[in-house]
Amino acid sequence: MTAMVGTLHDGWVVTKRNLIKIRRIPDLLIFSTIQPIMFVLLFAYVFGGSIQIPGVSYKDYLMPGIFVQTVAFGAGITAIGLADDMQRGIVDRFRSLPMSRAAVLVGRTTSDLLNNLFTVIVMSLTGLLVGWRIHTGFGKGLAGYVLLLLFAYSMSWISAVIGLSAKSVEVAQSAGFIWMFPLTFLSSAFVAIDTLPGWLQPIANWNPISALALSLRDLWGNAPEGLARGHGFPADHPVLLSLMWCTLILAVCVPLAINRYRRAAHR
Amino acid sequence: MGVAILAEGLVKRFGTVVAVDGLDLEVPEGTVLGLLGPNGAGKTTTVRMLSTLLKPDRGRLEVGGIDVDLYPQRVRKVIGLSGQSAAVDEYLTGYENLEMIGRLYQLGKSKARERANDLLERFELTDAANRPVKTYSGGMRRRLDLAAALIVSPPVVFLDEPTTGLDPRSRMGMWDIIGERVRSGATVLLTTQYLEEADRLADEIVVIDKGKAIARGKADELKREFGGERLVVVVRERAELEPVRQMLDEVSGGRAVADVSAHEISAEVTSGPRALTDVVLRLNAAEIDPVDIGIHRPTLDDVFLKLTGHAAEEKSQ
Numbered sequence: 001m002t003a004m005v006g007t008l009h010d011g012w013v014v015t016k017r018n019l020i021k022i023r024r025i026p027d028l029l030i031f032s033t034i035q036p037i038m039f040v041l042l043f044a045y046v047f048g049g050s051i052q053i054p055g056v057s058y059k060d061y062l063m064p065g066i067f068v069q070t071v072a073f074g075a076g077i078t079a080i081g082l083a084d085d086m087q088r089g090i091v092d093r094f095r096s097l098p099m100s101r102a103a104v105l106v107g108r109t110t111s112d113l114l115n116n117l118f119t120v121i122v123m124s125l126t127g128l129l130v131g132w133r134i135h136t137g138f139g140k141g142l143a144g145y146v147l148l149l150l151f152a153y154s155m156s157w158i159s160a161v162i163g164l165s166a167k168s169v170e171v172a173q174s175a176g177f178i179w180m181f182p183l184t185f186l187s188s189a190f191v192a193i194d195t196l197p198g199w200l201q202p203i204a205n206w207n208p209i210s211a212l213a214l215s216l217r218d219l220w221g222n223a224p225e226g227l228a229r230g231h232g233f234p235a236d237h238p239v240l241l242s243l244m245w246c247t248l249i250l251a252v253c254v255p256l257a258i259n260r261y262r263r264a265a266h267r
Numbered sequence: 268m269g270v271a272i273l274a275e276g277l278v279k280r281f282g283t284v285v286a287v288d289g290l291d292l293e294v295p296e297g298t299v300l301g302l303l304g305p306n307g308a309g310k311t312t313t314v315r316m317l318s319t320l321l322k323p324d325r326g327r328l329e330v331g332g333i334d335v336d337l338y339p340q341r342v343r344k345v346i347g348l349s350g351q352s353a354a355v356d357e358y359l360t361g362y363e364n365l366e367m368i369g370r371l372y373q374l375g376k377s378k379a380r381e382r383a384n385d386l387l388e389r390f391e392l393t394d395a396a397n398r399p400v401k402t403y404s405g406g407m408r409r410r411l412d413l414a415a416a417l418i419v420s421p422p423v424v425f426l427d428e429p430t431t432g433l434d435p436r437s438r439m440g441m442w443d444i445i446g447e448r449v450r451s452g453a454t455v456l457l458t459t460q461y462l463e464e465a466d467r468l469a470d471e472i473v474v475i476d477k478g479k480a481i482a483r484g485k486a487d488e489l490k491r492e493f494g495g496e497r498l499v500v501v502v503r504e505r506a507e508l509e510p511v512r513q514m515l516d517e518v519s520g521g522r523a524v525a526d527v528s529a530h531e532i533s534a535e536v537t538s539g540p541r542a543l544t545d546v547v548l549r550l551n552a553a554e555i556d557p558v559d560i561g562i563h564r565p566t567l568d569d570v571f572l573k574l575t576g577h578a579a580e581e582k583s584q
Binding site: 009010013016017020021024025088089090092093094095096097098099103 | 315318319320340341343344346348351353354355356357358359363367368370371372373399415
């Protein structure tokens with residue numbers, strides 16, 4: 001119990017430090033603002049006309065996909081932040097202090113979650129401007145956002161493991177993002193699963209990105225009648241599958257990241 | 268008096284490189300140990316092991332009477348670390364850095380605030396307190412770094428090359444601050460590449476090379492051992508070499524050495540100023556006008572040459 005309180009206290013101190021840093025280097029915040037706006041506008045106006053999803057406005061269908069992809073990429077900055085702190089020797093300073101061993105990671109993932117929350121707000125406003133709407137009620141709408149942020153937080157911990165394993169910021173930068181391209185595109189984020197080649201369909205079917213995108217579509221009423229939802233369990237219980245994915249990711253990556261942190265040496 | 272820092276048979280390997288090779292250290296409470304050696308001698312690795320950042324492959328470590336391997340978290344409460352091994356945050360202000368570190372040492376909010384302001388004042392950083400560290404000069408940054416290590420007045424302080432890269436004036440400033448800290452009773456382990464720095468601050472000096480202690484003792488003892496001061500004369504004409512060599516031989520008791528190609532004669536002397544005066548008078552009498560004459564105090568290079576037969580510079584890589 002005292003260890004838990006200690007982690008929360010120290011984690012909050014580190015979170016505040018990271019937030020101050022965002023304020024001092026506004027480039028990061030500007031990037032987090034422009035990127036989602038750009039994505040929403042590009043997909044809505046460039047692909048909006050050419051990709052046909054029967055029975056629904058593509059913008060409605062598309063927004064949940066963009067949300068999921070954007071928070072996944074947003075979680076990638078966790079790797080960069082940690083690699084940067086290691087390279088600068090800040091992690092060594094923290095490791096020499098009588099503070100919780102998990103606090104630097106809790107602080108980093110928390111501030112990155114807040115950064116992602118900001119991005120989600122900007123994206124929602126842009127979505128509303130181009131005609132996207134949540135068609136269900138307040139409860140389901142909110143549940144969708146909570147699920148999205150839980151997923152963002154889980155992805156941050158994968159990113160933390162990558163950042164702590166990287167030898168430099170440059171490595172963290174590419175290693176932190178490269179795997180997200182196949183992950184997000186081999187999914188139902190932007191296209192219906194049954195348009196993919198047969199052998200890719202099972203992958204896309206079980207992909208956490210698909211699970212999240214489908215969950216949001218259900219929770220926000222962005223999934224039209226007769227939408228090709230994929231097959232079996234993922235199609236019937238997307239929210240449950242999303243929660244299972246988040247639990248699995250956290251159960252594996254939290255202990256792994258803490259272990260890496262303990263051993264981290266900046267040279 | 269108790270032992271504040273103890274290392275027995277410390278070994279650390281990185282792949283095939285043996286960074287620290289059976290090092291023993293014993294620092295009594297309230298004293299300063301200077302760990303002197305060139306780049307790559309194993310100084311930083313030793314500090315990293317003592318400050319819980321790195322696990323040794325072999326050996327026993329105690330800091331403040333606490334076993335470092337068994338109770339690292341307890342050790343962290345009694346140590347402060349500054350210098351090459353740890354950094355301050357560039358994007359935070361000086362005040363924010365200190366307040367944060369105070370909080371992470373588990374000081375309460377108001378106590379952390381108070382200590383941060385105290386130390387900023389003591390280290391003459393009050394004017395820069397609310398500026399991001401990015402805008403600080405090298406000297407200011409080191410002072411802040413040292414302040415960070417002292418935020419809870421820990422009984423044991425590790426200073427890893429606290430003045431490397433500083434200009435002479437900032438270095439003097441740092442020496443004053445460290446000296447003041449030492450007088451207030453902390454035990455300090457200081458690593459440095461400069462004999463002068465160890466001489467000025469340390470009660471005892473351990474010279475290390477390739478991870479091994481190759482000499483230890485008080486600064487004076489070591490200096491005597493390393494040959495003390497040398498008198499050096501550079502002459503204009505080759506013909507002047509021999510008479511001047513004879514003069515230096517007489518002054519030093521037969522220890523003069525001539526470097527013919529450099530037109531340089533040098534000799535170890537027990538008292539530099541006396542020997543210098545003596546030789547100047549003799550040169551005048553012989554009407555020899557030297558290019559250069561002076562006293563050379565032993566440098567780390569001299570120490571190394573003497574101890575290992577190779578120069579410290581070559582050791583860098």
